[in-house]
Amino acid sequence: MSYPSDLRYTHDHEWLKAHGASWRVGITQFAVDQLGDITLVDLPKEGDLVTKGQRFGTVESVKSVSDLYAPVSGKVTAVNASLKDAPEQVNAEPYGGGWMIELEPTEKSEIDELMNADAYSKHVAAQ
Amino acid sequence: MSQLRKTPLWDAHKQLGARLIDFGGWDMPVQYKAGTIKEHKAVREAVGLFDVSHMGEVYLRGPRVREAVDRLTTNNVAAAPVGKAVYTLLCLPSGGVVDDCIFYKRSDEEFFVIVNASNTAKDLEWFREQTRSLCEVVDVSDETALIAVQGPKAIAMVDRLAGGSLSGLTSFTFKDAVVAGVSCVAARTGYTGEDGFELACPNADAPRLWSALLEAATPLGGLPVGLGARDSLRLEAKLPLYGNDLDDDHTPLEAGLGWAVKLDNRDFIGASVLRAQKANGVTRTLAGFKIADTERAIARHGYPVVDRAATPPVIGTVTSGGPGIYVGGAIGLAYVPTAKAVAGTQLTIDCRGKDVPATVVSGKFYKRS
Numbered sequence: 144m145s146y147p148s149d150l151r152y153t154h155d156h157e158w159l160k161a162h163g164a165s166w167r168v169g170i171t172q173f174a175v176d177q178l179g180d181i182t183l184v185d186l187p188k189e190g191d192l193v194t195k196g197q198r199f200g201t202v203e204s205v206k207s208v209s210d211l212y213a214p215v216s217g218k219v220t221a222v223n224a225s226l227k228d229a230p231e232q233v234n235a236e237p238y239g240g241g242w243m244i245e246l247e248p249t250e251k252s253e254i255d256e257l258m259n260a261d262a263y264s265k266h267v268a269a270q
Numbered sequence: 271m272s273q274l275r276k277t278p279l280w281d282a283h284k285q286l287g288a289r290l291i292d293f294g295g296w297d298m299p300v301q302y303k304a305g306t307i308k309e310h311k312a313v314r315e316a317v318g319l320f321d322v323s324h325m326g327e328v329y330l331r332g333p334r335v336r337e338a339v340d341r342l343t344t345n346n347v348a349a350a351p352v353g354k355a356v357y358t359l360l361c362l363p364s365g366g367v368v369d370d371c372i373f374y375k376r377s378d379e380e381f382f383v384i385v386n387a388s389n390t391a392k393d394l395e396w397f398r399e400q401t402r403s404l405c406e407v408v409d410v411s412d413e414t415a416l417i418a419v420q421g422p423k424a425i426a427m428v429d430r431l432a433g434g435s436l437s438g439l440t441s442f443t444f445k446d447a448v449v450a451g452v453s454c455v456a457a458r459t460g461y462t463g464e465d466g467f468e469l470a471c472p473n474a475d476a477p478r479l480w481s482a483l484l485e486a487a488t489p490l491g492g493l494p495v496g497l498g499a500r501d502s503l504r505l506e507a508k509l510p511l512y513g514n515d516l517d518d519d520h521t522p523l524e525a526g527l528g529w530a531v532k533l534d535n536r537d538f539i540g541a542s543v544l545r546a547q548k549a550n551g552v553t554r555t556l557a558g559f560k561i562a563d564t565e566r567a568i569a570r571h572g573y574p575v576v577d578r579a580a581t582p583p584v585i586g587t588v589t590s591g592g593p594g595i596y597v598g599g600a601i602g603l604a605y606v607p608t609a610k611a612v613a614g615t616q617l618t619i620d621c622r623g624k625d626v627p628a629t630v631v632s633g634k635f636y637k638r639s
Binding site: 176179180182183185201203205206207208227231234 | 289305306307622
């Protein structure tokens with residue numbers, strides 16, 4: 144499986160993509176394949192503050208529930224409200240319509256610490 | 271790490287792009303390419319094929335086999351007519367459940383039994399210990415494959431592949447048949463809430479039978495179905511799962527399976543405890559519950575049922591739960607005090623720190639029309 148080269152990745156199988164002053168956050172194809180059909184996505188509100196490594200939401204699939212961990216600390220500047228009625232978009236387009244939130248990082252350096260596509264591919268291969 | 275066991279259809283699953291998981295030591299398909307939701311709907315609307323070859327198959331044989339079977343089973347299996355398939359519990363002397371399974375009465379001297387995969391070794395030991403010298407216990411699990419064909423289009427489809435020989439088979443009966451050229455035992459049983467067949471055949475013939483069934487099912491909108499949808503389908507039909515809803519700590523009466531416990535003039539293992547429990551009433555009951563769509567929550571196995579005004583607040587436990595794929599919202603089963611198991615009662619379930627309201631519903635969540 145290959146991963147888009149314009150994204151940054153976390154060990155918890157999330158991706159980030161620059162979007163103006165913010166970074167858009169979603170979960171990777173690998174995560175989606177592991178979860179199976181997603182039936183519910185619970186996300187924070189716009190304006191909420193999140194802390195790197197802390198839970199900011201949950202994804203429920205038919206079989207299981209998984210936490211979403213903040214990839215960096217910052218403020219939530221946008222939430223993908225369409226996932227409320229159409230969580231299956233995460234399965235269909237994990238890097239597109241299935242995005243989850245946008246974050247404005249407090250510490251830009253935390254972005255630099257994230258993996259690129261090559262490093263993430265190796266991380267997945269080791270799973 | 272020990273080697274995972276494979277069913278004779280493992281190569282077929284790989285070719286179909288299944289995602290395989292370790293299921294009790296077996297490398298089993300949890301879903302195929304379509305995914306659990308589409309697979310679930312295919313069974314409700316057309317037909318689905320399930321490889322359940324990991325399940326255990328046992329013959330009990332001998333001139334005194336009916337005495338042995340009568341001692342083991344809560345339901346009236348021994349006295350059933352030949353050709354009948356009977357759902358029953360196997361109980362401990364305490365009334366707790368060893369397993370739930372189906373007995374197929376082949377003759378007055380022979381029963382075929384299909385048991386849960388996770389309990390096969392335990393059940394065999396139980397059969398050998400409890401039947402003593404009354405009958406022969408023959409384990410054929412390792413050489414027997416099992417394919418379930420379920421859904422509104424299943425009956426006509428399999429009957430056609432059997433040359434019209436299965437149309438007369440009524441619910442919970444079985445017969446020896448030839449399906450797509452393969453000799454098998456065909457039973458009109460299942461674990462999905464739909465009509466259908468379960469076909470048991472020798473391992474070597476299973477790939478041939480599977481591909482013939484798949485070829486017939488595909489133009490009908492049918493799909494191969496993994497264990498993910500098997501679980502969501504059985505939950506909608508309120509069929510219990512051993513290890514979740516049934517265990518050695520709960521009795522069949524507490525699980526709402528009184529219909530499969532026949533106490534009159536019988537003395538099976540566990541009967542005296544169940545007789546007393548029936549007379550006095552059960553203190554806890556397995557209740558079905560529904561969580562409204564608007565709550566945006568799913569209660570799963572192990573989540574506590576709480577009453578915040580009580581001390582201590584935990585009054586029960588969710589044993590199975592998930593999204594109601596065909597019925598909407600979230601659904602589940604929980605052991606609660608019997609007074610709270612009445613339809614319409616409001617329950618509160620602690621869903622990972624969030625109190626979520628749920629409503630007790632009686633009967634199946636999904637009932638086929």
